[in-house]
Amino acid sequence: MEIVKQVLYSGIQPTGIMTIGNYIGAVSNWNKMQNDYDCIFGLADLHAITVRQNPSEYRQKAISFFAQILACGLDPEKSIVYFQSHVHQHAELQWILNCYTYVGEMQRMTQFKDKSIKHEENINMGLLDYPVLMASDILLYKAALVPVGIDQKQHIEITRDIAIRFNGIYGDTFVVPDGYYPTLGAKIAGLQTPTGKMGKSDADPNNAVSIIEDPDSILRKFRRAVTDSDPFVSFDLLNKPGISNLLTILSAFTDVSIESLVNEYADGGYKRFKEAVGVAVVEGLSPIRDKYNTYMSDKSQLMDIAKQGALRASHIAEKTLSKVKRKVGLVEKARLN
Numbered sequence: 081m082e083i084v085k086q087v088l089y090s091g092i093q094p095t096g097i098m099t100i101g102n103y104i105g106a107v108s109n110w111n112k113m114q115n116d117y118d119c120i121f122g123l124a125d126l127h128a129i130t131v132r133q134n135p136s137e138y139r140q141k142a143i144s145f146f147a148q149i150l151a152c153g154l155d156p157e158k159s160i161v162y163f164q165s166h167v168h169q170h171a172e173l174q175w176i177l178n179c180y181t182y183v184g185e186m187q188r189m190t191q192f193k194d195k196s197i198k199h200e201e202n203i204n205m206g207l208l209d210y211p212v213l214m215a216s217d218i219l220l221y222k223a224a225l226v227p228v229g230i231d232q233k234q235h236i237e238i239t240r241d242i243a244i245r246f247n248g249i250y251g252d253t254f255v256v257p258d259g260y261y262p263t264l265g266a267k268i269a270g271l272q273t274p275t276g277k278m279g280k281s282d283a284d285p286n287n288a289v290s291i292i293e294d295p296d297s298i299l300r301k302f303r304r305a306v307t308d309s310d311p312f313v314s315f316d317l318l319n320k321p322g323i324s325n326l327l328t329i330l331s332a333f334t335d336v337s338i339e340s341l342v343n344e345y346a347d348g349g350y351k352r353f354k355e356a357v358g359v360a361v362v363e364g365l366s367p368i369r370d371k372y373n374t375y376m377s378d379k380s381q382l383m384d385i386a387k388q389g390a391l392r393a394s395h396i397a398e399k400t401l402s403k404v405k406r407k408v409g410l411v412e413k414a415r416l417n
């Protein structure tokens with residue numbers, strides 16, 4: 081008997097940089113996840129145009145992100161990796177689900193409220209409707225599990241609400257997904273402001289480290305990382321957030337427990353410790369950087385992977401979409417062939 085795996089869906093917007101925080105929290109688990117689940121990964125390029133992008137920069141950035149995802153170990157032979165905008169069913173399902181979502185629910189979303197303040201001059205419909213597009217991403221593929229940052233929890237909850245609501249009216253149609261919130265990555269803080277998250281769109285370039293950053297720049301950022309006034313290396317999130325953050329990063333990149341690292345570096349001073357963290361990160365990222373460069377050196381092969389991904393994704397998406405159309409009473413289109 082064939083064992084049917086559950087579907088795992090995730091997405092990332094191609095904005096800012098893919099940070100070592102993203103890597104530690106999510107991306108580094110993909111290799112393993114691919115064996116346990118049918119993984120589908122969408123580059124959420126429709127989500128990111130809810131804020132203004134420079135078209136040519138944005139296109140380059142989206143391609144670069146796509147290559148970074150592959151470089152991190154998402155294997156296009158095992159998993160589906162694609163651009164959201166290449167699969168028209170997302171936008172189509174979004175329209176239908178819009179008719180089952182209340183304006184009030186969307187206005188209450190914290191991310192909408194935050195972004196409305198930040199982009200006061202451009203509070204467009206897309207910003208409000210963002211969670212319904214995300215719900216469509218997830219529900220099209222009948223995903224059971226959705227790994228995301230904790231900041232996306234509200235969007236997962238609304239996805240569940242929409243799915244339950246629709247199923248309640250029309251009978252079983254959507255799988256109601258569960259969010260999965262990795263604890264480690266969420267804890268990676270900025271190098272300059274270790275009390276806050278290492279954001280992918282941080283204004284201070286020294287606060288975050290990209291997974292494809294060049295080694296010198298990585299070493300420099302770790303040398304400059306904010307520490308504390310006493311010279312001892314110990315783990316104390318409250319009183320020594322900077323050093324604790326560096327310990328978490330070093331532990332993630334070396335697979336050595338924080339306890340052993342504290343033993344090793346306790347009295348050696350910050351300089352030696354920070355150097356060691358920088359070197360471990362450079363070494364850990366080196367195969368990813370190589371793979372990334374290989375993908376980027378052959379754009380036509382890269383785009384071919386994207387095309388195959390989109391074809392496979394749209395095949396699955398179409399099945400769900402036509403079922404939904406039927407359920408709500410839309411007339412079936414005569415087959416064109």
Ligand code: TRP
Pocket residue numbers: 089090091092093124127213214217218226227228229232
């Ligand atoms: N909104 C998510 C974020 O910014 C990205 C995303 C878009 C996503 N569609 C998704 C994540 C579907 C999980 C599932 O992090």
